[in-house]
Amino acid sequence: AQSVTQLGSHVSVSEGALVLLRCNYSSSVPPYLFWYVQYPNQGLQLLLKYTSAATLVKGINGFEAEFKKSETSFHLTKPSAHMSDAAEYFCAVSDLNSGNTPLVFGKGTRLSVIA
Amino acid sequence: NAGVTQTPKFQVLKTGQSMTLQCAQDMNHNSMYWYRQDPGMGLRLIYYSASEGTTDKGEVPNGYNVSRLNKREFSLRLESAAPSQTSVYFCASRQSFYEQYFGPGTRLTVT
Numbered sequence: 670a671q672s673v674t675q676l677g678s679h680v681s682v683s684e685g686a687l688v689l690l691r692c693n694y695s696s697s698v699p700p701y702l703f704w705y706v707q708y709p710n711q712g713l714q715l716l717l718k719y720t721s722a723a724t725l726v727k728g729i730n731g732f733e734a735e736f737k738k739s740e741t742s743f744h745l746t747k748p749s750a751h752m753s754d755a756a757e758y759f760c761a762v763s764d765l766n767s768g769n770t771p772l773v774f775g776k777g778t779r780l781s782v783i784a
Numbered sequence: 785n786a787g788v789t790q791t792p793k794f795q796v797l798k799t800g801q802s803m804t805l806q807c808a809q810d811m812n813h814n815s816m817y818w819y820r821q822d823p824g825m826g827l828r829l830i831y832y833s834a835s836e837g838t839t840d841k842g843e844v845p846n847g848y849n850v851s852r853l854n855k856r857e858f859s860l861r862l863e864s865a866a867p868s869q870t871s872v873y874f875c876a877s878r879q880s881f882y883e884q885y886f887g888p889g890t891r892l893t894v895t
Contacts, residue, residue, distance in 0.1 A: 678824075703883050712788075712874055712886040713827075720882070759827070763881050769815050769834035771842070772884050776826040 675775035692760030788887035807875030
């Protein structure tokens, strides 16, 4: 069964600092991978996705993620944090053996940005 | 194109009362899902429907029932609400291997 591990349930960075949120997956075949963002009192919104094209994927709001098969990782980065980036972030993996089964989500990482 | 819509947005129930949470999507997606989100617990899958006419249990199905009314609509029913079902409920839909689209959520409090 596939699984997703997000290291760190809470990450705190200063405004203007690098944001790095970690995601590792386990899968028998290279999967499709997703990052979602959830702002307070809102639903989840897709930030970016990897679907076996370019390994470096750019998303909304200046975020990007790199798929590294050898490390089974899909870490999310942003060069310079903004106060508006404070939110919860979820990594998810798609089972390519069955398109109908749900995405498998990590537990989430709450990002705080300090002024 | 409204995406995924959920009603109601907020609900307060007394223990033992019943209610149905409604979800609809206008993207012609085959699969639909119900999750609950509690502090520190991430998203937990309650039920899902891979296609019209099918439903399957997720991680936490006890106390809930679902109906896939047609391709657009997927409802979640609480027959006898308990305080442990106080949560935020999200509906989502998806086509094939790609991303899931989420609704705005229903915040439910059971007293």
